[in-house]
Amino acid sequence: MAQTAVAPSEPAAPHAASAHQTNTGVSNNKLAIWVFLASESLFFGAFIATYFLYRGRDAQFLKGPSPSSLLNIPFTSVTSFVLLMSSLTMVLALAAIQRGDHRRFRIWILATALFGMTFIGGQVYEFTEFYREGLHLGTNLFGTTFFVLTGLHGAHVTIGIVWLLSLWGRSMQGNLGPEKHEAVEIAGLYWHFVDVVWIFIFTAVYLIPQH
Amino acid sequence: MTTVEDASALLHEPVKRSILDRPRSTTGPWSWFTTVDHKKIAIMYGTTAMFFFLVGGVEALMIRLQLAQPNGTILSAARYNEFFTMHGTTMVFLMGMPLAAAFGNYFLPLMIGARDVAFPRLNMFGYWVFLFGGIFIYSSFALGGAPDGGWFGYAPLTSTPLSQGFLPGRGADFWAVGLIMLGIGSVATAVNFIVTALNMRAPGMTMMKMPVFVWMMLVVAFLTLFAMPPLTAALIQVFMDRNFHTNFFNAAAGGDPLLYQNLFWIFGHPEVYILILPGMAIVSEILPVFSRKPLFGYSVVVFSGIAIGFLGWGVWAHHMFATGIGPVATSAFSLSTMLIGIPTGVKIFNWLATVWGGSVRLRTPMLFALGFIAQFTIGGLSGVLHSIVPADTQQTDTYFVVAHFHYVLFGGLVFAIFGGIYYWYPKIFGKMLNESLGKLNFWLMVIGFNLTFFPMHFLGMQGEPRRTYTYPSGMGWGTLNLMATIGAFVIALSVLVFLVNVIFTRQRGELAPEDPWDARTLEWLTSSPPPEYNFAEIPIVTSRDEFWHRKYTEDDEGRLVKLPPSPEAEIPARRDPHEPHNIHMPSPSYWPFVLALGLPIMGYGFVFKLWWLLAIGALVTFFGINAWTTEPASEETH
Numbered sequence A: 001m002a003q004t005a006v007a008p009s010e011p012a013a014p015h016a017a018s019a020h021q022t023n024t025g026v027s028n029n030k031l032a033i034w035v036f037l038a039s040e041s042l043f044f045g046a047f048i049a050t051y052f053l054y055r056g057r058d059a060q061f062l063k064g065p066s067p068s069s070l071l072n073i074p075f076t077s078v079t080s081f082v083l084l085m086s087s088l089t090m091v092l093a094l095a096a097i098q099r100g101d102h103r104r105f106r107i108w109i110l111a112t113a114l115f116g117m118t119f120i121g122g123q124v125y126e127f128t129e130f131y132r133e134g135l136h137l138g139t140n141l142f143g144t145t146f147f148v149l150t151g152l153h154g155a156h157v158t159i160g161i162v163w164l165l166s167l168w169g170r171s172m173q174g175n176l177g178p179e180k181h182e183a184v185e186i187a188g189l190y191w192h193f194v195d196v197v198w199i200f201i202f203t204a205v206y207l208i209p210q211h
Numbered sequence B: 001m002t003t004v005e006d007a008s009a010l011l012h013e014p015v016k017r018s019i020l021d022r023p024r025s026t027t028g029p030w031s032w033f034t035t036v037d038h039k040k041i042a043i044m045y046g047t048t049a050m051f052f053f054l055v056g057g058v059e060a061l062m063i064r065l066q067l068a069q070p071n072g073t074i075l076s077a078a079r080y081n082e083f084f085t086m087h088g089t090t091m092v093f094l095m096g097m098p099l100a101a102a103f104g105n106y107f108l109p110l111m112i113g114a115r116d117v118a119f120p121r122l123n124m125f126g127y128w129v130f131l132f133g134g135i136f137i138y139s140s141f142a143l144g145g146a147p148d149g150g151w152f153g154y155a156p157l158t159s160t161p162l163s164q165g166f167l168p169g170r171g172a173d174f175w176a177v178g179l180i181m182l183g184i185g186s187v188a189t190a191v192n193f194i195v196t197a198l199n200m201r202a203p204g205m206t207m208m209k210m211p212v213f214v215w216m217m218l219v220v221a222f223l224t225l226f227a228m229p230p231l232t233a234a235l236i237q238v239f240m241d242r243n244f245h246t247n248f249f250n251a252a253a254g255g256d257p258l259l260y261q262n263l264f265w266i267f268g269h270p271e272v273y274i275l276i277l278p279g280m281a282i283v284s285e286i287l288p289v290f291s292r293k294p295l296f297g298y299s300v301v302v303f304s305g306i307a308i309g310f311l312g313w314g315v316w317a318h319h320m321f322a323t324g325i326g327p328v329a330t331s332a333f334s335l336s337t338m339l340i341g342i343p344t345g346v347k348i349f350n351w352l353a354t355v356w357g358g359s360v361r362l363r364t365p366m367l368f369a370l371g372f373i374a375q376f377t378i379g380g381l382s383g384v385l386h387s388i389v390p391a392d393t394q395q396t397d398t399y400f401v402v403a404h405f406h407y408v409l410f411g412g413l414v415f416a417i418f419g420g421i422y423y424w425y426p427k428i429f430g431k432m433l434n435e436s437l438g439k440l441n442f443w444l445m446v447i448g449f450n451l452t453f454f455p456m457h458f459l460g461m462q463g464e465p466r467r468t469y470t471y472p473s474g475m476g477w478g479t480l481n482l483m484a485t486i487g488a489f490v491i492a493l494s495v496l497v498f499l500v501n502v503i504f505t506r507q508r509g510e511l512a513p514e515d516p517w518d519a520r521t522l523e524w525l526t527s528s529p530p531p532e533y534n535f536a537e538i539p540i541v542t543s544r545d546e547f548w549h550r551k552y553t554e555d556d557e558g559r560l561v562k563l564p565p566s567p568e569a570e571i572p573a574r575r576d577p578h579e580p581h582n583i584h585m586p587s588p589s590y591w592p593f594v595l596a597l598g599l600p601i602m603g604y605g606f607v608f609k610l611w612w613l614l615a616i617g618a619l620v621t622f623f624g625i626n627a628w629t630t631e632p633a634s635e636e637t638h
Helices: A002-006 A014-020 A028-054 A073-099 A102-132 A141-172 A178-207 B038-067 B077-111 B120-141 B171-199 B212-244 B257-291 B298-314 B327-355 B364-385 B389-395 B399-429 B435-461 B478-508 B546-551 B591-608 B611-630
Strands: B552-554 B560-562
Touching: A028 A141, A028 A178, A028 B171, A028 B212, A028 B257, A073 A102, A073 A178, A102 A141, A102 A178, A141 A178, A141 B212, A141 B611, B038 B077, B038 B120, B038 B399, B038 B478, B077 B120, B077 B171, B077 B212, B077 B257, B077 B399, B120 B171, B120 B591, B171 B212, B171 B591, B212 B257, B212 B298, B257 B298, B257 B327, B257 B364, B257 B399, B298 B327, B327 B364, B327 B389, B364 B389, B364 B399, B364 B435, B399 B435, B399 B478, B435 B478, B546 B552, B591 B611
Parallel strands: none
Antiparallel strands: B552 B560
C-alpha cells in the first residue's frame, strides 16, 4: 500500500491503483481476506472435527434428548436455503456497485442482510425449541457440540450482517462510489465463505443420518 | 473485517474528520501510541518482548533455586506450578513469537525494498494486542491466581469446572482467554507479513531473489496463520467446559481428553517451527556476511524451509506417544518425525558449507550464529531420538525433554536473536554495541547455557520428572541439579552484561559506520537508522544479495573485486538535506490502540463473568472497528 502512496503523480486509474502495483496483481486487501479466510477454515475445521468425533457417543453415556428427536430438518432446510440465496443477492449487489447503480446495490445488499437475519432468526427459534425440550450446553455431547458449532457459525453470520449494513450505510452517506467496489467484494468473499461453511455444518449435523 | 484496510483511501480525497482529530505528530513520546511506522513498531515489539524475557528468566531462576538441592523450600508447590507454567507461556508467547515479529517487522519491508508493511495500522494492532494480552495474563497473579496447568494446559486438568476443579483459582481462565487474545494478534501479524512479502517487493525482486530471512518469515507467517485456529478452538472448548459446563473433555459424558491433546499439538508442533525458523532466518543472514560468501545452496535452504513448513503439520502426535494412540499412529508419526530431520539437517550442512572456505570474521554476531549451529544441532539430535517410540516413552515428562527443547529454543532461537541484535543494532540505532562486552556476553551465555541444560540430559535418563517441585535426597540428582542452577545464574550474568552493553552503547557508544559489516542485503542500502520512508527511491533489484553486487564483482578467475564507488551503492547520509517531499506515508492512528484495548476488557468480562464489563469491551471494540474502517489509511497533508 505504501508503494501506491509513493507515486501520487502517476495517473493510475483510481479504482485499480492498488491492484496494478502489487507483485501478484491481486490487491493487498483482497489477498489479505483470502489469507484470513484460509485461517478461518481451520477454526471451523477444528469444531467440525470435534462434532464428528463425538457424534453418536451419547448412547453410551449421558442420554438426554437424541438428535433425531430434536432436529427439524424441513425447517432448517428452508432457513439454509434462504442463507444460500443470500449469496446470490450478494453477487447481484456487487454487480450493481460495479456498474455504479446505487439504487439496486442498496436493494440487493439489504436483501442479503435480510436473508442473513432470517437465517439467524431461524437459529434463535431452533435454539429456544431445543432448550425447551431439555437440550442444554451440558446435557450431553450433542448439546455441547451442536450449540457451540452452530453458535460460532451464527456469530460469524451476525458479524457479516453488521458488515453488510455498514456498507449500506456508507452507500446512503454517499461514501461508497464505484471505485470502492472492492470493499463490497471483500465483504462478499467473507459472506460466501460463511455460507460455504454452513453447507458443511448442515451436512454434518442434519443430513448425515444419526439415531 | 479488521484485516482489511482501505487501500483506495490513499488516493486524493477530501479529508474526513473522526470524533477525535487524527494524530499527526511522528515524533515525541505520544507518537509511540499512534505510530504506524513498521520500524517503531518493531522496536516496541523488541523492547516489550525483552522485558518479558527478563520476567520469564526470573521465573526460571526461582525454579532453579528451588531445585538446586533436594527437598527445596524456596517455593511452595503451588507457586512452583505457577512459575513453570508462566515461564513456558512467557517464553513461547510473550518472548519468542514477539521477538520474531520484531525482527520481521523491522527487516521484512526493508529487505524487499518496501516503504512499510501492507497494513500499517493492523501491524500496530498486533503489537497492542500482544502487550495487553501479556499484561492480561500477568494480572492474574494479583487477581486470584496465576495459570498453573503447564504451558500446554492439558484438559481435563484445566477444563474441569472451577467448583470441582483440580486447579484452584482463575489461572486457567486467564490462560485460555489470554492465549486466544494473543492468537488474534499473531494471526493479524501473519496476514500482514504474507501480503507484504507476496505483494510489496521492489521491482526486480522475484521470489527467488528474496533474502532467506524474508522467505523464512513468510513460512512462519503461514504456519502461524494455520496453527493458531486449532489452538483457539481448543482454548474455547476448555473455557466453555470450565465456565459453561459443556462436556468437551468431560470423560463422564464421553468427552475425550485426547481431543485436546490433538488440537493443542496440531498447533503446538508447528509452533516449534514458528519459533525456530526466525532463528534460522537470522542465522542465514549473519553467516554469509561474516564469511564473505553467498549462502551455500540458497534454493535448497529455501525449499528446506518450505519442506519444514509442510512436514511440521504431520508430526504432532510424537508429543503423545505415551498416551497409547496405537501402533499404526505411533509408527506413522515416528516416521514423519524422522523425515522432518532431513530438511533440518540439510540446512545445517548448508550453513557449514557457507562458512567453509570463507574469510571468516569472528565478530559477536558470528559467534552467536556459530553457537546457534552447534547447540541447535545437539537439540536436533536429541529430537530425532524422540522419534524412536520406545526411547520416547522412557523420556516423556523427564528432564531429558526439558534439555532437548531448551537446546532447540534457547541454544537455537535465543542465540540467534542475540546474534541478530548484535548484527542489526547499528542499523536500528546507529551505534555499535561494544565488541568486548559482546564477546563476554557470548562466552558467558555459552558456558551458562551448557552448564544448565547439558546435565538435564543425564537427569532425565536417571528419571527425574519435570514439573515436580522437589525431589528427595538419595536419588543422586543433587549434584547435577546444583550444576544446572549455577549455570542458570551464569546465563543471568550474561544477560546482565548484555543490558550493560546496551546502556553503555546508548550513552557512550561509537557511531556506527553506514555499512559496518560489509553487508549483502537491501536494509543496508539506506541510512542507519533509516528514515521513516526507508528508501527515498525504491531500489531496482537485479540479483540476489543486491547490495553486495552493487559493491563487488568477480574477475575471470572468480576472485572478488571491489567495484569503484557508484551512486547505485551509495548510502544516503543520515539526515538527508534533500528530504523528498512527495512521499506519502500512512498516517498515525488512535484506533489500533482503542480496538486492542477492547479485547482485554472483554477478557476480564469473560473471566469474571461480568456481563456489563463484557458489553463495555464489546462496545469499545465495535467503536474501534468502526472508526478504523471509516478513517483513510493516509491523510492528505497539503
